[in-house]
Amino acid sequence: MSEPVACQAFRAALSAGFDGEAPGSAGAAAGHDPAHDTACAACRAFRHDLERLRRPLREARDHALPGPLRERLRQIAVAGPDRRPTTTPARTTPAREEPDGWFAALAARPLLAVGGGALLLVLLLVIPFGNGRPAQLSGLAGLQLRQAQLTNEVLTVEPGGEATLTTTGGRSLRLWGGPGRLVLTSFTDSGVDLRQDSGRLCAHWTSRPPIPFRLHAGACRVEITGTVWRLALDPTGESTLEVAEGQVALVTPSDRHVVPALRRVRFSPAGAVTASEAFNPFDDPQFNLIPDQVVVNH
Amino acid sequence: MEPSDRIEQEAQDALRHLRQGDPQGLRRLVDLLGPRLFSFLKRLLGQASDAEDALQETFATLCAKAGQQNPEVGSVTGWIYRIARTQGLQMLRHRQAEGRALAAPPPPAPPADPEQIVERHLQLEEVDRALQAVPVDLRVPFLMRECLDLPYAQIAHLTDRSVNQVASDILRARQLLREYVRS
Numbered sequence: 001m002s003e004p005v006a007c008q009a010f011r012a013a014l015s016a017g018f019d020g021e022a023p024g025s026a027g028a029a030a031g032h033d034p035a036h037d038t039a040c041a042a043c044r045a046f047r048h049d050l051e052r053l054r055r056p057l058r059e060a061r062d063h064a065l066p067g068p069l070r071e072r073l074r075q076i077a078v079a080g081p082d083r084r085p086t087t088t089p090a091r092t093t094p095a096r097e098e099p100d101g102w103f104a105a106l107a108a109r110p111l112l113a114v115g116g117g118a119l120l121l122v123l124l125l126v127i128p129f130g131n132g133r134p135a136q137l138s139g140l141a142g143l144q145l146r147q148a149q150l151t152n153e154v155l156t157v158e159p160g161g162e163a164t165l166t167t168t169g170g171r172s173l174r175l176w177g178g179p180g181r182l183v184l185t186s187f188t189d190s191g192v193d194l195r196q197d198s199g200r201l202c203a204h205w206t207s208r209p210p211i212p213f214r215l216h217a218g219a220c221r222v223e224i225t226g227t228v229w230r231l232a233l234d235p236t237g238e239s240t241l242e243v244a245e246g247q248v249a250l251v252t253p254s255d256r257h258v259v260p261a262l263r264r265v266r267f268s269p270a271g272a273v274t275a276s277e278a279f280n281p282f283d284d285p286q287f288n289l290i291p292d293q294v295v296v297n298h
Numbered sequence: 299m300e301p302s303d304r305i306e307q308e309a310q311d312a313l314r315h316l317r318q319g320d321p322q323g324l325r326r327l328v329d330l331l332g333p334r335l336f337s338f339l340k341r342l343l344g345q346a347s348d349a350e351d352a353l354q355e356t357f358a359t360l361c362a363k364a365g366q367q368n369p370e371v372g373s374v375t376g377w378i379y380r381i382a383r384t385q386g387l388q389m390l391r392h393r394q395a396e397g398r399a400l401a402a403p404p405p406p407a408p409p410a411d412p413e414q415i416v417e418r419h420l421q422l423e424e425v426d427r428a429l430q431a432v433p434v435d436l437r438v439p440f441l442m443r444e445c446l447d448l449p450y451a452q453i454a455h456l457t458d459r460s461v462n463q464v465a466s467d468i469l470r471a472r473q474l475l476r477e478y479v480r481s
Binding site: 011012015016019020021045046048049050052053054055056057058059060061062063064065069070072073074076260262263277278280283 | 321324325328329332333334336337338341347350351352353354355357358361416419420421422424425443444445446447449450465466468469472473475476479480
């Protein structure tokens with residue numbers, strides 16, 4: 001049903017005027033009759049409906065943000081993309097120069113070389129058996145397992161299970177949200193090196209000051225600068241890395257992607273990042289985070 | 299000073315702090331613009347959870363690109379509104395790609411009597427439902443007006459259309475909404 005031209009012009013001008021705009025901005029309404037609605041009941045009803053539509057929208061627009069959402073947004077600044085780790089120890093000497101240096105020094109002192117070699121042999125034989133643990137786990141001072149087991153260097157966490165590993169320096173790694181399996185290549189206060197071949201695990205790493213922490217995941221590597229994340233690795237399909245607190249870096253064969261808190265990246269077995277999207281850990285029962293208690297700066 | 303000028307000035311100041319690495323800058327922007335942006339995105343997307351994600355993406359983009367924004371060239375609030383609109387539209391496209399469209403409201407029945415004045419107040423949920431029946435091209439300028447309180451000239455700039463087109467699109471959105479809520 002088409003409206004009379006006078007009604008169309010009036011309503012166009014009314015809508016613009018309702019927004020505080022000049023009726024002229026309503027184009028064809030420029031020549032409207034402002035008193036049209038005194039005689040036109042349909043346009044009076046139109047004006048009334050504009051007011052009815054506006055009220056609830058105007059009332060809603062200044063409602064405070066829900067608390068958890070506000071916290072999510074505020075954390076972006078703390079753990080956001082522009083924040084770079086500042087405490088990564090800087091290498092003072094290029095690694096490849098070291099062999100030349102000590103090899104040349106030993107070559108100049110044959111007796112020192114023989115003595116040093118003998119000492120090294122003794123150390124290699126003795127240290128692995130010194131505390132009953134593999135040499136790489138010599139920094140493991142505490143271990144709590146619930147529905148989880150550590151056999152040699154392989155840590156398995158069952159669904160509902162939990163494992164907490166502590167270094168001699170008091171750094172701790174809590175793992176849950178399985179099923180998942182990790183190979184602990186190294187777990188010391190000078191560095192942590194893990195490998196996840198498959199499965200899903202949530203992790204919480206507390207470390208101050210930070211130390212190098214690498215988690216190998218197929219063709220990729222995750223460098224942890226803190227603190228709560230979840231890796232679900234599918235060697236044949238799509239894997240996901242989700243960061244709840246702090247930030248991590250996903251190092252693929254071709255690139256390095258910083259993944260800040262509240263983001264999820266998906267990547268292929270070959271290490272191609274296929275998606276980067278928002279992640280809300282507050283709605284995720286595995287993280288059980290309470291916004292006001294979230295620690296963002298380990 | 300107009301309220302929009304005050305908001306622009308506060309946003310510029312907050313962005314300056316954010317660029318200097320002060321997290322308080324983002325907190326101020328969240329408090330200043332978050333509620334209206336959330337209202338805009340929630341009504342654009344029709345779902346609070348999608349709006350939350352889009353808003354998070356908006357502020358993450360804002361943080362990542364804060365250093366690139368020059369307040370002397372363009373308005374800070376306009377820049378942020380443009381990011382929010384882009385994120386909202388991207389979210390809509392993702393949702394369509396996933397086949398996760400909202401259930402559209404039923405087609406409106408003919409209004410009982412177009413001349414009858416209905417006194418009953420509309421609930422927000424009724425308006426939200428009806429909004430999903432308004433095409434996105436019309437919904438965006440309408441919501442920029444109602445939720446962000448932007449003048450037609452700024453909406454025209456942000457949505458790359460003329461002021462007359464904005465006026466016409468907002469009017470059309472209102473007519474469609476009216477048909478739905480009266481039917």
